Amino acid sequence: MSNVIVCFKWVKAEDDLRIDPATLAVDLSKAKGKISDYDRNAIEAARIASESAGSETIALTFGSNDAKTALKDALSRGPKQAFWVNDVSAENADGFVTANMLAAAIRKIGSYSLIVCGEGAADTYAHQVGPRIGALLDIPVISFVKEMRIEGSRLYAVRKLEDSLEQVEADLPAVVTVLPEINPAPIPGLKAVLEGGKKPVTEFKIQDLDLEDGDTSRKTDVVSFKGCSMSRKKILINEGDAKEKVTALVAALKKEGVL
Amino acid sequence: MSGEDKFDVIIIGAGPAGTACAYTLAKEGKNVLVIERGTAAGSKNVTGGRFYTYALDLVEPGLWEDAALERKVTHEQIMMMAGEQSITIDYSNPAFNKSGEMPQSFTILRAVFDEWFASKAEEQGAVIACGIKVDGLIEEAGRITGVKAGGDEMFADLVIAADGVNSMIARQAGLVPELSDKTIGVGVKEIIELPAKTIEERFHLKSGEGASLLMLGCTEGIHGGGFLYTNNESISLGCVFTPSEAASHGRQVHDIFQDLKMHPSIYPLIEGGKTVEYGAHLVREEGYRGIPKKLYRDGLMVIGEAAGFVLNIGYTIRGIDLAIVSGVAAARAVISGKNPGPAYFEELNNIKLLPSMKAVDGYFDLLEIHRLYETYPKVASGVFNKMYSISGETPVSIKKGIWGVLKDNKVSLWQLVKDGIRGYRSI
Structure with missing residues (x-):
């Protein structure tokens, strides 16, 4: 079997986002980057899949200069090498643009049998990129994957749907978008981290890729980007004995419609 | 062990001490690995946030100009509080911050500074591995030969513990006892x-x-x-x-x-x-007397706060500069190629770290005077209160007022003289 390519996204850490309580404007300037949470599970899933099939895992990302740290992190999680489409436009690309970039990079990498993506990104959670890559490369897409195994050139997967599990098969090459429960994402150890820093990274610029006019123009426009702040009712029940307090609490919860 | 698993020096902790040491060693071409427990250098640190610039100049002249620093300190203030009252002394001396010269001291935010400093050490060629906890040392025939982290083992000619105040490594190696709540x-x-x-x-x-x-x-x-x-x-x-x-x-x-x-x-x-x-x-909190007798054993060196290099002398608190200086001293000892233990001690003296700490050792005794933390601030405010209270009533003389304040605070003349002598001897 040939390469397993895992796509990952470098996102802003949500803990570092700051929301202005008055205007709800979101300040990203102090936010550090991280590999999108589900993509860490995806990287491990790709590593396991390629290990079982005796092939090589390749990590691929579309990101600005900021994503450089991500490559070391991703490589310490098992992939043998990484490819990086480096362009500043990644910072506000939509699923359409990102999928175009990644698919073009995958074509350039050439040999692949499986492409693994996280089900959704930690920031947008739009579920766009994986299916779009499948369409662009004209190969099957299996989404919401919670289990998978490869036998020869056939992929067997279990999809987690709203109220049922669905078993599906497809011929490779294929794209899978995996749920975080597919496997844990272990924290890399010392040797893995050191090795991650030494593995090869190939950088592509947009002009290196075989793209068509319009491939780099986003299809969706972000009209506004605002924080969501929940205002609390601040009801304090502190009068009377325990029984009275409980009665008051139950009455208050009923009034709010939560009971 | 293969070449991949062996470094010249492994440093535990990417704080100012570890990073300064790594920077200096890497610059001299040593193969250095720094292992940091936090997800980034500086992420596990808490400090007041003041830094004396000379230390960075010891690492590399001019490095401070590029450093992630906050404000140069132009005002040194001491405030004594008693209840809602307060007395403030504000000292400023433009000579500390002459234009065109290196300012004496800056305020800093450690999360920002440490990350910047670690990136500089990386530029010199040090390898910094973050998000990794060292579980212990590897000892072979009485010599420390490496570290264990998770399931991994990594070897080095020398391990340097720069793991901070509560140094598990220095303790495990038997160089530093358990911290006592008094110190x-x-x-x-x-x-x-x-x-x-x-x-x-x-x-x-x-x-x-x-x-x-x-x-x-x-x-x-x-x-x-x-x-x-x-x-x-x-x-x-x-x-x-x-x-x-x-x-x-x-x-x-x-x-x-x-x-x-x-x-x-x-x-x-x-x-x-x-x-x-x-x-x-x-x-x-102990200053000079808190420095362990031995900061070296075969294969292991201790630097920074792990080695007790912190000074609190009441009017200034220093730690980050001392940490950096100790890191540089350790690195110079390694580079000298001499017997590392004695060479480290020699460098700590050459670089004036041990003499500087010894010179102010007495402050520990001064700061042990318990009346300093409540009684004397109250006495001082009481005196100021007498001086500045004007109500139209006939005032008592200041002299009488001072006696009254001392009496109110149950301070005898004898105690005052005794603390005065003790204080004078301490400094």
């Missing part, structure tokens, strides 16, 4: 965000200038004190307590600290600010 302080700190302009107005600063304020009498009589440093767009405000006294005091240190924030002399400085970070940490 450490527990610090709590908040970083409170305010616009740069507001900070400059409130502290009477020009752009880029900063104030350092140490407080006495804000700990409800517990051995300890407060500190405030102005950063570019935030204020670091904190308090340090002796844990044994704090434990028997009855109130949580956090609550005493909240009271300090509401003090009429402090609140106007932080009013309208937003607390963006809260941290607590241990700090060594």
Whole structure:
């Protein structure tokens, strides 16, 4: 079997986002980057899949200069090498643009049998990129994957749907978008981290890729980007004995419609 | 062991000591690995936030110009508090900050500074592995030969422990005993965000200038004190307590600290600010006498606060500069190629770290005077109260007033003389 390519996204850490309580404007300037949470599970899933099939895992990302740290992190999680489409436009690309970039990079990498993506990104959670890559490369897409195994050139997967599990098969090459429960994402150890820093990274610029006019123009426009702040009712029940307090609490919860 | 698993030096901890050491060694072509437990250098550190610039110049002349520093300290302040009263001394000396010369001291935010400093060491060729906890040392025939982390083992000619105040490594190696509650302080700190302009107005600063304020009498009589440093767009405000006294005091240190924030002399400085970070940490309090007898054994060296290089002498608190200097001393010892143990000791003397700490060793005794933390601030405010109270009534003479204040605070002349002599001897 040939390469397993895992796509990952470098996102802003949500803990570092700051929301202005008055205007709800979101300040990203102090936010550090991280590999999108589900993509860490995806990287491990790709590593396991390629290990079982005796092939090589390749990590691929579309990101600005900021994503450089991500490559070391991703490589310490098992992939043998990484490819990086480096362009500043990644910072506000939509699923359409990102999928175009990644698919073009995958074509350039050439040999692949499986492409693994996280089900959704930690920031947008739009579920766009994986299916779009499948369409662009004209190969099957299996989404919401919670289990998978490869036998020869056939992929067997279990999809987690709203109220049922669905078993599906497809011929490779294929794209899978995996749920975080597919496997844990272990924290890399010392040797893995050191090795991650030494593995090869190939950088592509947009002009290196075989793209068509319009491939780099986003299809969706972000009209506004605002924080969501929940205002609390601040009801304090502190009068009377325990029984009275409980009665008051139950009455208050009923009034709010939560009971 | 293969070549891949072996370094010249492994440093545990990417704080100022470890990073300064790594920088100096890597610059001389040594193969250095720094292992940091936090996800990034600086992420596990809490400090007041003041730094003396000379130390960075020892690492590399001019390096400070590029450093992630906040404000150069132009105002040195000491505040004595008693209840709602306070007395402040403000010292400024333009000679500390002559234009065109290296300013003497800066306020810093460690999360920012440490990450910058680590990136500089990386540029010199040091390998920095973050997010990894060292579980222990590898010892072979009495010699430390490497470290264990998770399931991995990594070897080196020398391991350097730069793992901070509560150094598990130095303890495991038998160089440092368990910390005693008498010799450490527990610090709590908040970083409170305010616009740069507001900070400059409130502290009477020009752009880029900063104030350092140490407080006495804000700990409800517990051995300890407060500190405030102005950063570019935030204020670091904190308090340090002796844990044994704090434990028997009855109130949580956090609550005493909240009271300090509401003090009429402090609140106007932080009013309208937003607390963006809260941290607590241990700090060594013993100064020179807290430095372990041995900072080296075969294959292992201890630097930074792990080795006790912290100074609290009441009017200044130093740690980051001493940490850096000790890291440089250790690196120079390694580079010299001499027997590392004695060479390290020699370098610590050459670089003036041990002599500087020894010179102010007596302050520990001065700071042991318990009346310093409540009684004397009260006495001082009492005297000022007598001086400045004007009500139209016939005033008592100042002399008489002072006696009255001493009596109110149950301080005898004998105690005053004794503390005076003790204080004078200490300094």
